Amino acid sequence: MLTDRQLFILQAIVDDYIHSAEPVGSRSLSKQDGISYSPATLRNEMADLEDMGYLEKPHSSSGRIPSEQGYRHYVDHLLLPHTLSRKEIQNMRSLFAKKMMEAEQVVKQSATILSDLTSYASIVLGPEVFESKLKQVQIIPLNENAAVAILVTDTGHVENHTVSLPELLNSSDLEKIANILNDRLEGVPLYQLQKKIMTEVSGLLKQHVNSYQDALAFAEETLQKSKQEKVFYGGKTNLLSQPEFKDVDKIRMIFELLEEDHTMHELLKPDQNGLMIRIGQENANEAFEDCSIISATYSFNGNPVGTIGIVGPTRMEYPRVIGLIEHLSKDLSIALTNLYTNRG
Amino acid sequence: MLTDRQLFILQAIVDDYIHSAEPVGSRSLSKQDGISYSPATLRNEMADLEDMGYLEKPHSSSGRIPSEQGYRHYVDHLLLPHTLSRKEIQNMRSLFAKKMMEAEQVVKQSATILSDLTSYASIVLGPEVFESKLKQVQIIPLNENAAVAILVTDTGHVENHTVSLPELLNSSDLEKIANILNDRLEGVPLYQLQKKIMTEVSGLLKQHVNSYQDALAFAEETLQKSKQEKVFYGGKTNLLSQPEFKDVDKIRMIFELLEEDHTMHELLKPDQNGLMIRIGQENANEAFEDCSIISATYSFNGNPVGTIGIVGPTRMEYPRVIGLIEHLSKDLSIALTNLYTNRG
DNA sequence: GTTAGCACTCAATATGTTCGAGTGCTAAAT
DNA sequence: ATTTAGCACTCGAACATATTGAGTGCTAAC
Numbered sequence: 001m002l003t004d005r006q007l008f009i010l011q012a013i014v015d016d017y018i019h020s021a022e023p024v025g026s027r028s029l030s031k032q033d034g035i036s037y038s039p040a041t042l043r044n045e046m047a048d049l050e051d052m053g054y055l056e057k058p059h060s061s062s063g064r065i066p067s068e069q070g071y072r073h074y075v076d077h078l079l080l081p082h083t084l085s086r087k088e089i090q091n092m093r094s095l096f097a098k099k100m101m102e103a104e105q106v107v108k109q110s111a112t113i114l115s116d117l118t119s120y121a122s123i124v125l126g127p128e129v130f131e132s133k134l135k136q137v138q139i140i141p142l143n144e145n146a147a148v149a150i151l152v153t154d155t156g157h158v159e160n161h162t163v164s165l166p167e168l169l170n171s172s173d174l175e176k177i178a179n180i181l182n183d184r185l186e187g188v189p190l191y192q193l194q195k196k197i198m199t200e201v202s203g204l205l206k207q208h209v210n211s212y213q214d215a216l217a218f219a220e221e222t223l224q225k226s227k228q229e230k231v232f233y234g235g236k237t238n239l240l241s242q243p244e245f246k247d248v249d250k251i252r253m254i255f256e257l258l259e260e261d262h263t264m265h266e267l268l269k270p271d272q273n274g275l276m277i278r279i280g281q282e283n284a285n286e287a288f289e290d291c292s293i294i295s296a297t298y299s300f301n302g303n304p305v306g307t308i309g310i311v312g313p314t315r316m317e318y319p320r321v322i323g324l325i326e327h328l329s330k331d332l333s334i335a336l337t338n339l340y341t342n343r344g
Numbered sequence: 345m346l347t348d349r350q351l352f353i354l355q356a357i358v359d360d361y362i363h364s365a366e367p368v369g370s371r372s373l374s375k376q377d378g379i380s381y382s383p384a385t386l387r388n389e390m391a392d393l394e395d396m397g398y399l400e401k402p403h404s405s406s407g408r409i410p411s412e413q414g415y416r417h418y419v420d421h422l423l424l425p426h427t428l429s430r431k432e433i434q435n436m437r438s439l440f441a442k443k444m445m446e447a448e449q450v451v452k453q454s455a456t457i458l459s460d461l462t463s464y465a466s467i468v469l470g471p472e473v474f475e476s477k478l479k480q481v482q483i484i485p486l487n488e489n490a491a492v493a494i495l496v497t498d499t500g501h502v503e504n505h506t507v508s509l510p511e512l513l514n515s516s517d518l519e520k521i522a523n524i525l526n527d528r529l530e531g532v533p534l535y536q537l538q539k540k541i542m543t544e545v546s547g548l549l550k551q552h553v554n555s556y557q558d559a560l561a562f563a564e565e566t567l568q569k570s571k572q573e574k575v576f577y578g579g580k581t582n583l584l585s586q587p588e589f590k591d592v593d594k595i596r597m598i599f600e601l602l603e604e605d606h607t608m609h610e611l612l613k614p615d616q617n618g619l620m621i622r623i624g625q626e627n628a629n630e631a632f633e634d635c636s637i638i639s640a641t642y643s644f645n646g647n648p649v650g651t652i653g654i655v656g657p658t659r660m661e662y663p664r665v666i667g668l669i670e671h672l673s674k675d676l677s678i679a680l681t682n683l684y685t686n687r688g
Numbered sequence: 689g690t691t692a693g694c695a696c697t698c699a700a701t702a703t704g705t706t707c708g709a710g711t712g713c714t715a716a717a718t
Numbered sequence: 719a720t721t722t723a724g725c726a727c728t729c730g731a732a733c734a735t736a737t738t739g740a741g742t743g744c745t746a747a748c
Contacts, residue, residue: 028741044689058699061699135486155486255580381721384723384724406730
């Protein structure tokens, strides 16, 4: 078990290292304000902390840096909740002050704000509003072979894609199909659309449209949902300013990983509601072994729908970043919920 | 004026340096296949080429590297048109083999292919189809305060945005407005929409809708066009593998510039139809002083609508990249044109 | 339990040496 | 009049060798 003094010293070392990025030695530490022990005493305690795995030495005669376990302990037990500065709060307010009309806009803007405030890279998983419901389907024929299908949800989200037109369907068929879809599927959650084709729509199609097979296939194509794995980044280049990433190979691995939307989605998918902190190897990915990820889910109407997070070096300003993310994820939830419920 | 032999030597040096990234010396050059001069002779010629500004020495006793003027001369006069390999052509074919239905998809895919084939970064300015015409306007009310406006063009492009609903407009007004807009504006090119509001729509609105002011403002908001400055990138991380960018500061400047969509748009905007090659400082941007950009416009129905290009080190495989870009921009133009005219 | 003192370690830095691929110049060969 | 061989010279890269200084561990005194 750690003594109070050891905890205090551990905290001082982490705090120092987070800001200096240099190994912390006993001499310089003892000179710090608020520390009244001699270098020798500190050396003893530091040696103990190292034995217990909280500190590491880059080489035998250097100062100490926190180990991953050290960061973990710092984050779990020592972290003082960081009160955001007036300016930071002001900055975030300004984000939601602009009257933004669209969720994607709000989310993108959040990513930018977060990376600007932290000088790390921000990652935001776009809002996956599962329970958003179909408001209307539009089928707009472009010519004989193609039409545009447009799905609008009650949250104002619009999806569109081009679909090919089976030759056997004429424009009156299209109208019928569109009417049936709108009639039967309004208010159905998007994720249930494909299912409901069979139960709700198929029968009616058979009844009213001649080439039933084509019509059914067409309806399915129309309602197909685009993959919702959108990942937004803010300030990726910020990482290039961090001393731990001055090595091009490291940064290349990281950037390559960030480009894999799918992997990032897996990595950040809200496995639990609330704040998540992954330090170094906890990320279970070689490219991120020197990175920490702090993320939080944001909600819509009380249900988590997306994730907002920060990627930075393990030597991260945890207190500040945690404060910012907690605040921003809450604000974002409120903003999104307001965006749609103020209207309805 | 350069002698034939000097041209030949210049070409050999550029070719060598492009592949080795190492300064080319007289001894190693003379050993190359196809070169029958002694090192001493080459030295004399190289000294002359240096005096004339086509070559440079990194330091006094090193081999030569091409100067920007050297590259320029190489590109303008020496370049052998590179015949694409079977595999390259096959790769590009596969791009257009997949039956893609949407322009944006095709364009993004082109960017990926291009960066994969070259190991440089590709940049594509999205298709700005000026003469694309309005097919249909949809106004879908979400609730009392907001509606979604959807514009569909004859090319299948869909734009949507949320607009706020003036209180004085009821749903029957909305329907009237939508009808008027569709009636009067179908077939009008997008870029003329705002103008036509006054000439075509304003009178009818006054006639049929009570709160004329609101209706007019609403119509304007509905028809507002989103800024079309889309820039797509492919393989940005490829640049991190180039030896000239092993310095993090350089790469940071480049990446920061690439993130400024607007600047990149300015830089690549099709000032002239056809192929553009900018070498080093010709890019008039400090961040790109060690980069070359090769780009070409692609067309829709014979009118240039976008740009596809490559950013790489000045030491670029010009012949190959030029071949690829010329080919791809043509294929892209054909694909886009087919995409829409096969249908109509 | 705390601290001063001391010998030791090791990265970073500076300094020196060698090596080799390169150059320019001159004189001989073609 | 070119071309080439020969030679002295240059300079970065690579390696070895001090020097420095902030740091450590250990022991003994406080």
